Amino acid sequence: MADFRANTVYTSSSLRSRSHPVTEPVFQFEEFELHCGRFQLLRKGRPLRVEPKPLELLILLVSRQGHLVSRREIVEKLWESDVFVDTDHSINTAIRKLRYLLRDDSETPKYIETVTGMGYRFVASVSLVAPVSPVAPPSAVAPALPPEDTPEPSPAAVSPPVSPPRRKALAWYMGVGVCIVIALGSVVLYRVLHGWPDRRLEVKYTQLTDFTDSAVAPTLSPDGHLLAFIRGGDAFLTADQIYVKMLPNGEARRVTDDSRPKYGPAFSPDGSEIAYTVMDVPGPVFNTYAVSALGGEPHLLLKNAAGLVWLDSGRLLFSEIRGGIHLGVVTATVTRAGQRDIYFPAHERGMAHYSSPSPDRHWALVVEMKGDGDWGQCRLVDLDGQHKERLVGPMGACTSAGWSPDAEWMYFTAWIDGKSHIWRQRFSGGAPEQITFGPTEEEGVAIEPDGRALITSVGVHESAIWIHERSGQRQLSSEGDVASWPVFSPDAGVLYYLLRRGEGPGAELWRTMLDSGKSETVLSGISMTAFDISSDGKQVLYATAADGKAPLFVAPLDRSVPATKLSIFDAQSPHFGDQGKILFQRTEGSNNYLERMNPDGSHGSRVFQYPIAEFQSVSPGRHWAIVNVAGTQEGNRIAIMAIPLDGGVPRRICASYCVPMWSPDGKYLFVPVEDPSRTDPGRSLAIPLGPGETLPILPAGGIAPSAEPDVVRGAKSVARGELTPGTDPEHYAWVNTTVHRNLYRISLP
Secondary structure, rough: OOOHHHHHHHHHHHHHOOOOOOOOEEEEEEEEEEOOHHHHHHHHEEOOOOOOOHHHEEEEHHHHHOOEEEHHHHHHHHOOOOOOHHHHHHHHHHHHHHHHOOOOOOOOOOOOOEEOEEEEEHHHHHHHEEEEEEEEOOHHOOOOOOOOOOOOOOOOOOOOOOOOOHHHHHHHHHHHHHHHHHHHHHHHHHHHHHHHOOHOOOOOOEEEEOOOOEEEEEEEEEEOOOOEEEEEEOOOEEOOOOEEEEEEEEOOOOOOOOOOOOOEEOOOOOOEEEEEEEEEEOOEEEEEEEOOOOOOOEEEEOOOOOOEEEOOOOEEEEEEEEEOOEEEEEOOOOOOOEEEEOOOOOOOOEEEEEEEEEOOOOOEEEEOOOOOOOOOOOOEEOOOOOOOOOOOOOOOOEEEEEEOOOOOOEEEEEEEOOOEEEOOOOOOOOOOOEOOOOOOOEEEEEEEOOOEEEEEEEEEEEEEEEEOOOOEEEEEOOOOOOEEEEEEEEEEEEEEEEEEEOOOOOOEEEEEOOOOOEEOOOOOOOOOEEEEEEEOOOOEEEEEOOOOOOOOEEEEEOOOOOOOOOOOOOOEEEEOOOHOEEEEEEEEOOOEEEEEEOOOOOEEEOOOOOOOOOEEEEEEOOOOEEEEOOOOOOOOOOEEEEEEOOOOEEEEEEOOOOOOEEEEOOOOOEEEOOOOOOOOEEEEEEEEOOOOOOOOOOOOOOEEEOHHHOOOOOOOOOOOOOOEEOOOOOOOOEEEEEEEEEEEEEEEO
């Protein structure tokens, strides 16, 4: 396969270097266009996110439209000598992904027909939209003179003239051939430019699960025979369930039926139980439960304990909350005997969620959130307390870590420039080195007992903005991009959102006119990480740095004048505030505070004197700010509070952690009460507000998870847990995220 692709690149380069350029071939079928030169699939003019292997396979099938393409031919052309060992499984997976993208049905195929036991046939009508220009007219190429000892060809060996119909067919197949050459050449060029797995590392992939949705958070039993994971798209605080699978080929089966937010499955030393962290209410926020590896009812293992793992049969390593949401690492027995602090983040908002102990139990890798609530770089801590902790791994958002059995290597998954990949670093020192590359992402690391391979979740995610109205629901943004942070204009006629189409920490601000469906960039070329729309709908306030510490900017939405740089620095979560001021979160010492300031940097002050964990939002009329007070007023309980900006009594909104959202006209407050999962969109309550954004009577302890509408007078239930409110309970937008991940074994170099 390597030789075939090398020849392909050479041929493609040769064709492009001729004096007569090759027009990019584009195949069209139904609402789709397949651009070979750009190596891209479009639906209704919008690009789709397609993994390279399925796209290569689609090019092959489309180019042979109407003809059977055998599985053997597919293997020879696309998979022979490649990294995937199980080619039958890989072909099945690629076909399934193509059918998902094309919205095809294997029973009544519109595009890809399965010929049982043989292969596949592309059955849709295909047209060549951009035919291939001839490489050179025959008359323009002088025939080479044969050597003197070459016999003159016989009449039978001379090709007959090509008739017009055959010439047309020949042009078609020539276009098809060049399409494959260019497309496969593009794949090789992409791999070279973007750094796909370095063949010198001899990294090999073996697929372990085959879900049409997702599997994440892998962990192995001590003997390496049993694999536990979460069946869903999110590994952290998810309502999805824990599954187990015997390796290598056992059937996956569910072992929990627990709708509470959870994370961090870990096996007991004998492999009989799986511990996992749950967010409980009321506090302590995090508790650890355990369930039999065979399934059954979970039981409470340890209160105020998160990310729990066993150091041995009698001693545990876990994180606990000391105050607010300050989460640090400790060690103790299951009865908390001999408890000893290991590491607490310096910032009071810091949260050390996971710990991975070294095989000799002298060190641990800590995965933590920083003071701004984002994941930080991983940290190496000494369990014996003899050495100072230090940062390790790549300089990115580290979300998981593990060790080789001989403790020589530390492994990490880290998000850098919008992509999550696997890295490793020697414990003895040296720079981190990247192991996996490319358009797919990896998350989670479970090292096999022999140290020869690790298990991780491999796949892609894409998102699109959808809107729900009384007449139904419709998609607003393009699939294949990463869309986030939808916000309605004050009149609810425009939806603003961030759209990221490449790698990098930020995204461009886009808007869609809801009446016409027209979408456009607002400030082209400006990469943002946060934004807010003014109450009159005429300005946007935004931040551009990944860490939120760059100057803020204000720009008119009609683009009449350039953006204005504000004299406000080190600001996080910026919002337009009351009386023309800017509201934002700022770190001072080890705490965060909510502050307000004039745009020119003058008259800065704290909104209130006590610290907060995070600033979430401000109401449309700028009467209320929603903040997480981190439980400083009520022991260890999270307190999501509405703080009146013009003075008055704060109001508790939720009994547990939540992110309330205001309707753009200030008439409703939407409060999530059930988290979304793989099988359920979740649920929210739409709570009507009085004149001037007056809050109604709420439960003294806040609205509890799973609360019904009768908890607040006039409230209505909305069948979505994460949304952006519109003008009423039937009008809202949401980010529809599709995650395709499966668990793979990756050999270690």
